[in-house]
Amino acid sequence: MHPTAEEIFGELIARRGSPPIIGGVVIHSLIGAGGMGAVFMGTHLRLHIPVAAKFMFGQEQDDAARFIDEATLAARVNHPNVVRVYDVNKEDGFLYIVQEYVEGQSAERYFQDSFAGKPVTEDFVLSLGADVARGLAAMHAESFLHLDIKPTNIMVAKRDGGCKILDLGLSRRFTPGSTLSQEQGGVIHQHLGGTPGYASPEQLQQLPVGPASDVYSLGVTMFELLAARRAHVADSWSTAVVQQSVNELPDIRPLRPDISPATAGLVARCTRINPDLRFQSALELLSCIVDATQARMAPPPAVGGAPRAAALGGALSPAAGADGSAFSRPSAPAVFCVDDDQALGAVLARILGEAGCSVQTFTDGMLALKAMQQEAPDVVILDVEMPGMTGLDICRIMRSLERLRHIPVVFLTEETAPAKMSLALHEGATDYLFKSVEPADLVARVRCLARITQAQRELEGLQQQFGQFRKRLAALVGKDSV
Ligand SMILES: Nc1ncnc2c1ncn2[C@@H]1O[C@H](COP(=O)(O)OP(=O)(O)O)[C@@H](O)[C@H]1O
Numbered sequence: 001m002h003p004t005a006e007e008i009f010g011e012l013i014a015r016r017g018s019p020p021i022i023g024g025v026v027i028h029s030l031i032g033a034g035g036m037g038a039v040f041m042g043t044h045l046r047l048h049i050p051v052a053a054k055f056m057f058g059q060e061q062d063d064a065a066r067f068i069d070e071a072t073l074a075a076r077v078n079h080p081n082v083v084r085v086y087d088v089n090k091e092d093g094f095l096y097i098v099q100e101y102v103e104g105q106s107a108e109r110y111f112q113d114s115f116a117g118k119p120v121t122e123d124f125v126l127s128l129g130a131d132v133a134r135g136l137a138a139m140h141a142e143s144f145l146h147l148d149i150k151p152t153n154i155m156v157a158k159r160d161g162g163c164k165i166l167d168l169g170l171s172r173r174f175t176p177g178s179t180l181s182q183e184q185g186g187v188i189h190q191h192l193g194g195t196p197g198y199a200s201p202e203q204l205q206q207l208p209v210g211p212a213s214d215v216y217s218l219g220v221t222m223f224e225l226l227a228a229r230r231a232h233v234a235d236s237w238s239t240a241v242v243q244q245s246v247n248e249l250p251d252i253r254p255l256r257p258d259i260s261p262a263t264a265g266l267v268a269r270c271t272r273i274n275p276d277l278r279f280q281s282a283l284e285l286l287s288c289i290v291d292a293t294q295a296r297m298a299p300p301p302a303v304g305g306a307p308r309a310a311a312l313g314g315a316l317s318p319a320a321g322a323d324g325s326a327f328s329r330p331s332a333p334a335v336f337c338v339d340d341d342q343a344l345g346a347v348l349a350r351i352l353g354e355a356g357c358s359v360q361t362f363t364d365g366m367l368a369l370k371a372m373q374q375e376a377p378d379v380v381i382l383d384v385e386m387p388g389m390t391g392l393d394i395c396r397i398m399r400s401l402e403r404l405r406h407i408p409v410v411f412l413t414e415e416t417a418p419a420k421m422s423l424a425l426h427e428g429a430t431d432y433l434f435k436s437v438e439p440a441d442l443v444a445r446v447r448c449l450a451r452i453t454q455a456q457r458e459l460e461g462l463q464q465q466f467g468q469f470r471k472r473l474a475a476l477v478g479k480d481s482v
């Protein structure tokens with residue numbers, strides 16, 4: 001019988017004082033206990049950061065040496081989705097590991113919530129799956145298998161909902177590209193077992209294991225969170241071996257009809273009995289989760305018009321906005337400011353940037369024109385007098401170029417002479433403002449002009465597509481034109 005978490009705490013106080021200090025860490029309170037040890041929240045005395053100190057229950061000599069060895073290797077994994085190992089030690093009869101403290105709740109709490117009738121969303125499970133897959137990929141890249149992925153070993157951080165893999169106590173080295181035999185060195189490691197219900201069938205049967213074993217355990221975890229029920233109800237090793245090696249997990253959709261076929265499919269593929277039928281790596285699983293997430297974010301296909309548009313070669317369909325309407329949501333106005341006064345350019349960039357515009361500033365007219373040719377902005381703001389190419393020159397050149405002809409040009413100047421203003425308007429300026437203009441006034445005008453440019457571009461796109469549509473229609477009815 002190993003000591004309980006409370007007994008470990010009592011022992012710590014007896015030997016190290018109250019509050020106990022060990023390995024430069026002040027131990028505050030118990031935060032969790034599992035099969036392997038008791039986890040306490042503490043503060044690192046020199047670094048002034050909260051830490052989680054895990055004290056191991058059983059401390060057979062061999063176990064201790066192996067534990068320290070494995071923790072040393074686990075410390076090499078430096079990834080935001082894997083709890084960071086700071087230290088490991090055997091001191092005063094205690095074997096402990098000091099890790100990053102994750103403020104939040106374990107995924108088991110979310111399972112309990114869904115079990116109690118508050119189902120977790122598909123988006124939450126996909127995000128958890130993606131985080132854990134990223135963490136696993138980092139571990140696998142360091143030649144580690146976790147071998148004990150399950151809800152209690154995943155923390156959901158309070159700060160941002162990001163997930164971290166905990167409890168590297170069972171993790172084992174393996175050679176990438178091969179599988180890990182449990183009989184390495186002629187010794188059968190019973191420790192490789194993991195947890196019945198989550199350990200992969202090959203792990204339970206003491207067959208060689210590889211990255212697909214961790215993929216299996218993550219799949220079971222995702223299944224449970226979505227289905228709000230345990231995937232396998234096995235209370236012993238022997239029943240787990242039989243159950244998990246014979247019965248494939250049921251299709252999740254009858255249990256959770258609202259989830260997408262993509263998510264149901266990827267959970268099913270993670271949990272196949274035959275490891276060859278699963279995702280072969282955490283990265284392969286991750287890419288599938290990303291696809292499923294993106295498919296959920298994509299707008300639904302336009303109702304009604306889609307089949308006809310398809311019959312016409314899809315000529316009309318892509319022009320429509322996300323909601324099927326002709327006009328899509330405008331993007332951030334792209335504004336180019338050309339002024340030889342760099343400081344003024346910076347002020348303009350700040351004012352317009354704060355108003356949601358994407359701003360580029362130039363002090364040289366030639367460079368500005370080059371950039372405009374590449375990426376036609378929605379609005380151009382020009383100073384009138386500049387060394388070399390003046391604002392009037394830039395405006396004249398813009399009006400002579402097909403791509404830049406219709407872009408609104410606002411002159412922003414100290415030049416108040418009426419003749420200059422009419423000259424600028426004659427050269428094709430859209431607006432003429434003095435540098436004393438109120439920022440709000442400038443922003444309002446720029447936004448208004450950007451909206452016109454964007455609407456004009458949309459209209460041009462629709463006209464083009466209408467031309468294609470007429471051609472296709474003519475081809476369908478066998479005439480030269482309709
Ligand atoms: N770094 C940590 N930060 C916050 N809580 C933790 C941390 N490590 C463990 N815990 C809590 O303690 C519980 C048991 O920790 P774990 O390392 O899984 O121990 P065991 O090996 O005994 O299962 C976890 O489910 C979690 O609630």
Ligand SMILES: [Mg+2]
Nearest residue numbers: 034152153167
């Ligand atoms: Mg655990």
